[in-house]
Amino acid sequence: MASVRSLSDVPEEYDADTDNTTIAFGMPSARSSATHIARRTSSLRSLAASASDVYPPSASGSTTPSSLAPPDVIPQPQPSAQPSRSSLRRATSTTSTINGSASPGLPGSSGPTLGSSSSNRQPSSSSRHAHVRDRGDVHIPRMRSTPRLVYEKDAETAPSTGMYWSRAPVYGAIPNRTMRAHSVTVVDNVVWLFGGCDERESWKDVYCLDVETMQWTHPECLGDHPPPSRAHSATLVDRKIVFIGGGHGSTYYDSVYILDTLSRKWTKPTIAPGQTPPQRRAHTAVLYGSKIWVFGGGNGMMALADVWTLDVSALVQYGPYGYGYGSHAGQSSYSGTGGGAYGGGAGAGAGSGAVSGSGSGKSITMKWELIETKGVKKPGPRGYHTANLIGNIMVVIGGSDGKDSFDELWTLDLDTLIWIQIKTNMPYKRLAHSSTQVGSYLFIFGGHDSTEYTSELVLLNLVSLQYEARTVYGKVPTPRGYHAAVVADSRLFLIGGFNGLQSFDDVHVLDLAASAYLPQVTSFAIEALVP
Template identity: 40%
Template sequence: MPASSSPALKKPKRAVYDSHSNSFSTPTTSQTSSTMSNDNKQINTFQRPESPTLPPETGKVHDTMTSTSMLNDNHRDLKLNLIKSSHSSTRSSDIGPASPTSNSVAIDTTTYQMQQQLEESAHRMQHRPSRSKSKHRHPTTSYSSSLSTTKSHSHPKHNTNPSNNKTPDHLAAAIELSTTNAVAAPAPAAGMYWSRTLTYGRGPSRPLRAHTANLIGEKLYVFGGCDTSLCFNTLYILDMGRALIIDTMTWSKPRTINQQGPPPCRAHSCTVVERDLGSGRRSHQLYIFGGGNGPDYFQDIYVLDVETLVWSKPNIEPDTRPSKRRAHTTCLWEDKIIVIGGGDGARALDDVHILDISNPHAEVLRWEKLQTSGSPPPARGYHTSNLVKDKLVVFGGSDGHDCFEDVHVLDLVKKRWSQIDLDRKIPRLAHTSTQVGSYVFVIGGHDGRRYSQDVLLFNLVTMSWEARKVYGVAPNPRGYHTTVLYDSRLYVLGGYDGKNVFDDVHMLELSACAYLPQITNFEIDV
C-alpha cells in the first residue's frame, strides 16, 4: 500500500436519538450490500486462509406448516397499520438512489405511537392465561412469527405449547423450523426472528454463491455466481410481491438477448441505475463490472436493460479502465459508479475508480481514478461498502493474509478517508452489510477462523456495534451469500460454508425494528 500520512483516529461524536423530535435521517436509497465471493479452491482471490473449523451439523432445516395466530383482531390491525406506515415511504427506495432534489422524511409521531400501541397489545397477549388445554400438539405464533409463517410440503412434527411452569415470555411460542430435537426458542412480541422462505417456479438449477442480487420494485434480479465447479451468466428473477400475502415467492428465468452479454463470472458487482424518462416513466439498467472465472479476471462493463432484457457493452475510453479484478464493491453516487478495492489474482487492491454514466446517450464512457487524502484502508477484497448520503462506509475484508476488523469512511465530496475508532473489534470477510435506516445489518461471513451465522448491528450515528437478540433457527453459517431489504424484512440467498453451496432463501423478520428504515435525520460525523 502506498505510504500516506495518516491522521490520528477520530472518535465520532455520540448522538442521541430524540423520539419526540425524530432527529435521524438516512438516504432514501436502500443500498443493497455487495457480496464478496470465491470459488471452491480459493476463499479469496489472493491466498486461501486455513480451512475453517465448522460447527457440528445440527440437522437439515425443513420448512414447517403455517402457524395459527394467537393475536386478536385489534392487535392484527395494529400490526398491519404499522407495517403499511413503515413501508409507504420506503418501497421506492429499494430501487436505487433518489434524485438530488428529493428529501428524506423522518419517522412521524403517528408511526411512533402505533409502535407503542403495538408493543402494549403484544404485552397484554403474552400475559393472558392460555386458553388451550388440548393434548394435541400444535404450534402457536408470536407477533414476530405471525407476520411471516412458513409452509411445508412435508409433515413435520409440531411441538406442544410451553407448559404451565414457563415464564410469561414463553407463552408466545415460536414456529418450529427444524425436524431435529433442537427447537427454536420462543420469541418475544418485539423480537427479530429467522424463518425459511418457500420459493416456487423456475429458479437456479444449481446452488449459488458469488452471485449478485439487486432489488427493482418487487422483483429481485439474481445474476451469475458459481457452485463448486462451474460459473454461470444466467439471470433469474425472484418475484417478492406476494411474500406478505401467501409467504411464498416465485422464480422465473427470463430469456435475455445475449449478443453482447457478460461471460460466466463470479465475485463481480452489479449496480442498479434508474433514469427518469419523463411523463412518469422510468427505466432501469443493471451494470455488471469485473468478476472472474477460474484464473481469468475481467474489467469490462456490461449493461442489461431490464425492460427489454437486451445486453449491451458500452465503449470505454482507452487507458482509463481499472485493472482486472473481482471481490470489489460498487455503489452509485450522483450518476457515478464508485468501485473500491478487490483483487487481481496476484495482490489485493486499494484504489478507487469512478465511472460517469450521467449521459445515457454517450458513445464512449470514461473511468477516472479518484485521488484521495486522509487515512485510506489497506488493500482488500471481500469487504462491503454502504453509501450513506455523500459518505461510503467500508467494513472488513481480507488481503489474503489478514481478516480485517476496521471501519473506514470515504467522504466523496471532500475525497478524504477517515478511520473510525471502534470500541469493539469484529473481523469479517465475505459477509453482507445492508443499510436499514441508521443501522447496518451485517450477516454471516468468515472471521478468519470459521464461517458465521451471526447478525450484527452497526450504529451509523454512534459508529459503534450493538447487540440485539435474534430468535428462530438461523441459516447455516455461510459466506459469499447475498442479502436484500424488502418490506422491513431481510432476505438471505445462497452462500457457501467451506464445503456446501446453498440454494435456500431465509428471512429475518425485523418486527419491532421495522420502523428503522424510516429513520432519516442522522449524519455521519467523522
C-alpha cells in the same frame, strides 16, 4: 487464532462430496429422486435413469424427498443476544479451511486461484446434475408449482416485537444449483440474481425472486450477454443494473455490462479512451451522483486499494423511450454481499457520459477515471470487504489482503476524498460477509474471521458508527459467507452462501418486526464524523 498465510489462502472452496447433505439446504438431490423412482418401479428403471439426466424433478413432489434437514444438520433454535463482545470472537462453525486444502477466495500472489483445477474437487450431487442438464452456459431451473411451507416443529415462540429468522417458502422456476459470490439487486420488490458459482463452475444465469409472492422466475434476456461470472459488482442506475469486473476460474474481467430490467436486454457499453482499471473481482461499487465508485478487490496477483469512478450519466439521462427517469438511489455490492448500499442520484446532464441514437441505448459511451484520495491514513489493499453509501460517505467494513481478515472500519468522503479510520467499540474481523443498510443501521451478517465461518448478526449504528447487540429469534441460517443480502418489503432477504464444505441454494428472511420502521429512516447524520 490462525491467520491467513497468503492471498491465495482466503477460504472459498474445499474438497468435499456433499451427495448426502443436499437436502440440508433445501435442494432435493435429483439423483436421489431418480433412485427412489427406480426402487419403487423396477419396470421403469431405465426410463427414470434417463429422465433424471434430462428433466428437472417432478413439481408434484411425489419423487422428491423432504426439504427439511435432519436434526443434526441444522442447530437447535434459541434466541440469543447478538453479538456480545466475546461472541464476536467465538467460533460458530466447526469448519476451518484456512490451513486445509482450500482454494482461495481472493486472488493471490502465489498458488492457485479460486476455481482452479489443481485439486480433485468432488462437486455435490446437485451440482453434477445441474451440469449434465446445462445447454451451453444456460441453466434449466427446477420447477415447483406451489410454495412449500417449512415446518419447524422445534422453533420456539418469539415475542411479536422481536426480529425473527425463517426459511422462505419459495416456489416457481427455482435455481437448480447452489450459489455463492453471486449478485442480487432489488428493483420494485423483485430481486434480480446474476451469476455466482457452485462447487464446479460459474454461471451466467439471471433469476428473479418476487419478494411478495416468494416466486422464482427465470427470464430470458436478450442482447450482448456477459460470460459466466462471480465476485463481480452490481449497481442499480435507473432500473438498469451495471455489472463491473468479476471472473470465471482463473480469468479476471475488466468488462462492463448493463442489464435493462424493463426490456430484459443486455448491453456492453463503449469505454472511452484513457486510463482504465485493471481486471479485478471481489471489489465493491457504490453509486454517488452520476458515477459508480469502485474500491479494492484483487487482480489475480495481488489485492488492490485503488479507487476508480465510472461515469454513468448516459444511463441517468435517457430511458428506453428517449427521456430520462430522473434520479434513483443506487444499490450495489461486491457480488451481492455488500448488499444494499444506497446513495443519492444526480440530475440529468451531470458528468461526461454520452449516448447516441436519440436515447435508444444502442450506443453508450462511458469513461473511467482514477481517483487520488487523501487522508492521514488510508486503507490497505483488500477484497471481499463491503461498502455502503450513506449520503456522501462510503463506509467500508472488513475484507482481507490474503494474509489476514480485517476488523477495520473506514469512511471515504466522496466530496473531499478524505479517508478516516473509525475506532469501534469492539473488534469485528470479517471477510465475505454481507452489510445491508436498514435506515440508520447496517445489518452485518455472517462471513469469515480468518478461522471459521459465522452466522452472527451485528448492527452498526450509522449515527455513532459503533456496533450494537440485538436479540434475534427463530431458525438462524447456518454459518456462511459469500452470500447475498438485500432489504425489500421491510424484510431482510439472505440468499445462498458457502460454509467451507458446501454452497447453498436457500432463501432466509429476517422479519424486522418492531424495527420495520427502520427502512423509512432516511434523514440522519453520521455524528461520529462531525468535527
